[in-house]
Amino acid sequence: MVSRVNGRPARLPRGVTARTFARAVREFSRIVGDAHVSVSPAELVPYAHDVIMVPPIWPSAVVRPGSVQEVGRIARAANALRIPLWPLSTGKNIAYGRMMAVDPGNVVVDLGRMNRILEVNDKLAYAVVEPGVTYAQLYKHLRDHNLPLWLDPPATAPGAGPLGNTVERGVGYTPYGEHFLFSCGMEVVLPDGRVLRTGSGALPGSRTWHIFKWGYGPYLDGLFTASNYGIVTKLGIWLMPEPPAYQPILMTTPQEEDIVAIMDFLRPLKITHTLPSAVVVAHALLALAAEAEYPWALTGGIKPVPEAWVRTEARRRMLGIWNIAGCVYGSPTVVAEVAETVRRKARTELPQATILDIEEARQSPYWDHKVRNMTGVPSMVEYSRLSWRGGGNAFVAPVVPLFGEEARKHMEIARPIFWKHGFDYIGEFIAASRDQHHVMMLLHKQPDEMAQAMRCYGELTDAFCDGGYLPYRTNVAFMEHTMRRLDPVFQDVCAQIKRALDPNGIIAPGKNGIRANRVSASRRRRVAATGTPASRRARPRAAR
Ligand code: ADP
Numbered sequence: 001m002v003s004r005v006n007g008r009p010a011r012l013p014r015g016v017t018a019r020t021f022a023r024a025v026r027e028f029s030r031i032v033g034d035a036h037v038s039v040s041p042a043e044l045v046p047y048a049h050d051v052i053m054v055p056p057i058w059p060s061a062v063v064r065p066g067s068v069q070e071v072g073r074i075a076r077a078a079n080a081l082r083i084p085l086w087p088l089s090t091g092k093n094i095a096y097g098r099m100m101a102v103d104p105g106n107v108v109v110d111l112g113r114m115n116r117i118l119e120v121n122d123k124l125a126y127a128v129v130e131p132g133v134t135y136a137q138l139y140k141h142l143r144d145h146n147l148p149l150w151l152d153p154p155a156t157a158p159g160a161g162p163l164g165n166t167v168e169r170g171v172g173y174t175p176y177g178e179h180f181l182f183s184c185g186m187e188v189v190l191p192d193g194r195v196l197r198t199g200s201g202a203l204p205g206s207r208t209w210h211i212f213k214w215g216y217g218p219y220l221d222g223l224f225t226a227s228n229y230g231i232v233t234k235l236g237i238w239l240m241p242e243p244p245a246y247q248p249i250l251m252t253t254p255q256e257e258d259i260v261a262i263m264d265f266l267r268p269l270k271i272t273h274t275l276p277s278a279v280v281v282a283h284a285l286l287a288l289a290a291e292a293e294y295p296w297a298l299t300g301g302i303k304p305v306p307e308a309w310v311r312t313e314a315r316r317r318m319l320g321i322w323n324i325a326g327c328v329y330g331s332p333t334v335v336a337e338v339a340e341t342v343r344r345k346a347r348t349e350l351p352q353a354t355i356l357d358i359e360e361a362r363q364s365p366y367w368d369h370k371v372r373n374m375t376g377v378p379s380m381v382e383y384s385r386l387s388w389r390g391g392g393n394a395f396v397a398p399v400v401p402l403f404g405e406e407a408r409k410h411m412e413i414a415r416p417i418f419w420k421h422g423f424d425y426i427g428e429f430i431a432a433s434r435d436q437h438h439v440m441m442l443l444h445k446q447p448d449e450m451a452q453a454m455r456c457y458g459e460l461t462d463a464f465c466d467g468g469y470l471p472y473r474t475n476v477a478f479m480e481h482t483m484r485r486l487d488p489v490f491q492d493v494c495a496q497i498k499r500a501l502d503p504n505g506i507i508a509p510g511k512n513g514i515r516a517n518r519v520s521a522s523r524r525r526r527v528a529a530t531g532t533p534a535s536r537r538a539r540p541r542a543a544r
Helices: 020-031 041-048 066-082 136-145 161-167 258-271 282-290 307-317 331-350 365-375 381-387 406-418 450-466 477-483 488-499 522-529
Strands: 003-005 010-011 062-063 083-090 107-110 117-121 128-131 183-189 195-199 231-238 244-253 278-282 320-332 391-396 399-401 426-433 434-446
Touching: 010 062, 020 066, 041 062, 041 107, 062 183, 066 083, 066 107, 066 183, 066 231, 083 231, 107 136, 117 136, 117 331, 128 161, 136 488, 161 231, 183 434, 244 258, 244 331, 244 365, 244 391, 258 331, 258 406, 258 426, 278 282, 282 307, 282 331, 282 434, 307 391, 365 399, 381 391, 381 434, 391 450, 406 426, 406 434, 406 450, 434 450, 450 477
Parallel strands: 062 107, 083 107
Antiparallel strands: 003 010, 117 128, 128 231, 183 195, 183 231, 244 320, 278 320, 278 426, 391 434, 399 434, 426 434
C-alpha cells in the first residue's frame, strides 16, 4: 500500500490510515527534529533491501533518535497511534536480513546516532556502549587510549556493533566469543516508554550494574535478546584483558572425511578449555569464496564447483579441504606448553593434518584474518565472499553436538539439499563449547536465483529441525517459519510475554516469529475444546 505523506510517497503500516500515519510522522518530528525523520523513498532504500531471498520489504519511515528519552517518547507515541517500530543499532545484520523488518510498513528506529562509548573500565575490564557504537569505533578507542583490552568482533563486519550483535546472540572467536554470555546489564525502553535497567542496575545508584549479571530477582536480560520485547539502549560488555602471550594453532587436512576425526579431536580440548578460542573448521570453498573468482566458465553457474578446481585453488593458497584455526592464551610459558600439548595430540590423533607455520600462514589473507579474529582485531576479509555468486547471501546456522559423527551426518543432510537446488555447499563448523555451530552460506545470484534460494533455505531449515537441530539465528524471512517448528507451549509463552509487555504489538512485529496476537495451533485447539473465550486474551488491533 502506498500513500502520500507531506507530498511524498510512503508505505503505510498495516491497519493504519494515511491520516493517523501523517500524525505519527509529525509527532516523531516533534520528538527528534525534522532532520531525523524521513519518509522519502530514496532514504528508505537501504532499509528495504537486502541481498537475501526475498524482494524488498519497504518500511513506512525512518526515525533517528538521539537519546534514550527520545526513544521513550517515540515508543509512547507509537503505542498511542498503533504504529509498529523496527529498532536497529548499527544495521549490518549481514546475511540475516540487514535492516529489513519482517513486515512492510514498520517505522525503522535507527539508533545509529546514539553512538557514545559511555564507559570503559580498564581495571574491571568492561565497556558500556550505546546502540550505534561499532566494533571499529570501540577498537580505535581502546588503541587510542592505550588500553590493554581486547574486543571480540564477528567475522564479517567492523561496522557492526556489540549491542546489535549481542541482542541477536551473535558470536565471535576469542574466549569471549559467546557475546551474550559476556554482556552484563542492559537499559531497555519498554514498549510503553518506561525505561528498565536489568540485573544489578535495578538498584537506584547501583555500583555493580555492569559487573554482576544476576542482580536480585529474576534474570531478565535474556528476554531482550532474539525477541521483540523492548528497545535496548545501553549494554555493558566484558572485555578480555590482553594476554601476555598467545599462540594460534593453524592446521589443514586433505580429505572431507577428516571432519569426523577433527571434531572428535577438538571436543576434549574445548570442554576442558584447553583451547579457549572458538575453533573454526572451515571448508576450503568458504575461504576460496572470499579470495577466488567464481569459476563461471567451469560450472556454467548452475552446478556445484568442481572438486578438482577446489583442490587446485586451495593448494595455491596454503589451504586444505578443512582449515582449522584455534588459539591459546596466557603467560609465555603456559602458552608454549599448552600449544605443544595440542600439537602433540594432533600428531597422534590427526596424523593427516599439516600444522602450519604461523608466520608463513599469515602471508595468506585467510589465515591472517583468522588470527585477527582470534585476537580481537576487526577484519574485512570474509566480507568479499558475500557477493561471490552474484550478490545474494544468507546464513543457515544450526547448532550440532560436538561429535565428529554428528558433523559428518550434518554435511550429509545439508549438501544434497544445496546441490539439488543448484548451489554450492559452503560451510564451516565452529566448535564453541559443547556444541558446534554449522554455519553455511547460501550464496546465490541476484535476482535470478532468489526464488530457488528461498526454497533451498526452507528445505534446509526443515531438514535440520526434523533432525533435532535448531538454528541459533535465522534470516528475517524465516523467523515465523522457524518459530512454528518449536513446541506450542514455548510459542504460547513467547506470545504471552509479548502481550504482557507490548499488548499493541508495537515493537518489531513478527521478529523471531513472536506476535502479540499469535496463538499456537495447540492452544487454538485447546480453546475450541474447552470453550475458553478468546476475549480473555488481549486483542491488538492489527495482526501484529
Ligand atoms: P549489527 O549491525 O551488529 O549486525 P543490527 O543493528 O543490524 O546489528 O541489529 C541486528 C538486529 O537486532 C536488528 O535487525 C534488530 O532486529 C535487532 N536489534 C538491533 N538493535 C536493537 C536494539 N537496540 N533493541 C532491540 N533490538 C535490536
